[in-house]
Amino acid sequence: MSIDFHTLSQKYGTPLYIYDFDKMAENYRAFKEAFSGQKSLISYAVKANSNLSVIQHFGTLGAGADCVSIGEVRRALTAGIERYKIIFSGVGKQDHEIEEALNEEILMLNLESEAEMKRVELVARALGKPARISIRINPNVDPKTHPYISTGLHENKFGVEISMAKRMYIYAKNSEFLEPVGIHFHIGSQLTDLAPIAEAAQIVADLVRSLKAIGVEIKFFDAGGGVGIRYAEETLIDPLAYAEAIAEATKGLDLTLMCELGRALTGDAGYLLSSVLYEKQNGDKRFVIVDAAMNDLLRPTLYGAHHRITFLGQVGQETSQERNKADIVGPICESGDWLAKEVALPQTRHNDLIVIEDAGAYGFTMSSNYNTRGRAAEVVVSQNSERVIRQRESFEDQIRLEKAYLHV
Ligand SMILES: *Cc1c(COP(=O)(O)O)cnc(C)c1O
Numbered sequence: 001m002s003i004d005f006h007t008l009s010q011k012y013g014t015p016l017y018i019y020d021f022d023k024m025a026e027n028y029r030a031f032k033e034a035f036s037g038q039k040s041l042i043s044y045a046v047k048a049n050s051n052l053s054v055i056q057h058f059g060t061l062g063a064g065a066d067c068v069s070i071g072e073v074r075r076a077l078t079a080g081i082e083r084y085k086i087i088f089s090g091v092g093k094q095d096h097e098i099e100e101a102l103n104e105e106i107l108m109l110n111l112e113s114e115a116e117m118k119r120v121e122l123v124a125r126a127l128g129k130p131a132r133i134s135i136r137i138n139p140n141v142d143p144k145t146h147p148y149i150s151t152g153l154h155e156n157k158f159g160v161e162i163s164m165a166k167r168m169y170i171y172a173k174n175s176e177f178l179e180p181v182g183i184h185f186h187i188g189s190q191l192t193d194l195a196p197i198a199e200a201a202q203i204v205a206d207l208v209r210s211l212k213a214i215g216v217e218i219k220f221f222d223a224g225g226g227v228g229i230r231y232a233e234e235t236l237i238d239p240l241a242y243a244e245a246i247a248e249a250t251k252g253l254d255l256t257l258m259c260e261l262g263r264a265l266t267g268d269a270g271y272l273l274s275s276v277l278y279e280k281q282n283g284d285k286r287f288v289i290v291d292a293a294m295n296d297l298l299r300p301t302l303y304g305a306h307h308r309i310t311f312l313g314q315v316g317q318e319t320s321q322e323r324n325k326a327d328i329v330g331p332i333c334e335s336g337d338w339l340a341k342e343v344a345l346p347q348t349r350h351n352d353l354i355v356i357e358d359a360g361a362y363g364f365t366m367s368s369n370y371n372t373r374g375r376a377a378e379v380v381v382s383q384n385s386e387r388v389i390r391q392r393e394s395f396e397d398q399i400r401l402e403k404a405y406l407h408v
Pocket residue numbers: 045047048066068089090186188189190224225226227260261262263264361
């Protein structure tokens with residue numbers, strides 16, 4: 001589908017997040033179909049893009065939800081995800097979050113330490129209802145991704161090592177208030193190599209076999225998320241090969257195979273549309289200043305991430321053929337406020353449009369109000385509709401929780 005960015009910019013203004021729901025559905029189906037013939041549940045990792053309408057879209061397609069805070073659990077429930085398809089992960093769950101999750105009867109809490117398991121047991125005991133749990137295994141496998149988004153090495157804070165996990169499963173099996181039903185790993189994000197995932201799946205499946213031998217029956221095998229997308233020239237993990245590797249690792253076991261994908265479902269289905277404000281030259285260095293900034297899209301600043309830029313210009317106006325390198329930067333008072341570096345661009349004019357590609361994951365959800373900038377609006381396009389799914393944030397929205405405390 002070709003998106004009419006010019007019309008969208010006139011209707012809704014910029015900066016503007018635009019999501020292609022047909023593309024998201026296509027991404028989801030590629031994974032769901034790859035697991036056909038298996039008992040499977042494809043979950044959507046809500047933190048990648050938490051807009052209620054996005055979550056609802058995946059729910060309608062049949063997806064579950066992977067949540068990392070009670071806020072995300074509430075979003076999933078509000079968006080209509082069935083409670084028996086919701087998982088709650090994260091290293092630092094608080095008592096009130098555990099209690100609410102248990103009361104909501106979600107599928108399971110994914111535990112990340114022994115101390116947390118004891119807390120969950122206490123809360124479950126107080127409520128008088130057993131907690132369905134899974135344990136996140138840290139398989140100590142190097143996912144070969146950016147160190148900030150590697151999570152499956154012992155040096156990362158996530159999960160527990162195999163020997164500890166075994167002890168925890170035995171404890172849980174003997175507890176009146178813990179019901180171990182799942183096992184989980186998630187070794188990192190933006191993975192472009194299947195081998196570390198396959199290796200982790202093998203390690204964790206072997207653990208399932210040894211647990212089975214001592215009477216702990218696991219039902220849900222959750223291979224996490226982390227499947228990468230093509231921001232530049234990355235090779236992609238094929239959904240079929242991915243599903244096959246997980247099926248192969250778990251061969252002979254009676255399990256529901258699960259994965260929880262964020263970026264792979266939404267990343268390439270999102271665009272950040274922005275308008276050029278000014279051009280300037282500092283010595284040899286050319287800057288194009290646009291109305292989107294690091295508060296809208298943090299990934300370049302945070303990870304040094306690369307996003308492709310498409311220059312659209314303006315309707316009915318010729319652009320010069322000559323292209324020269326420029327850094328695309330925002331209005332925020334930080335030198336780190338850049339969106340793309342060394343992009344070949346024609347001479348730009350005020351209000352020329354650019355599209356920052358692949359902004360559908362970890363884009364809007366990481367946005368902030370830094371420099372008292374309202375968050376961008378979000379709109380959805382698909383073959384049969386176009387609609388706003390979040391209003392542009394106003395100044396009043398931003399000061400709402402402070403205003404009452406001003407001295408009179
Ligand atoms: C973030 C996260 C995911 C999703 O990661 P992607 O790289 O976006 O697929 C899945 N599972 C857990 C536990 C996570 O924290």
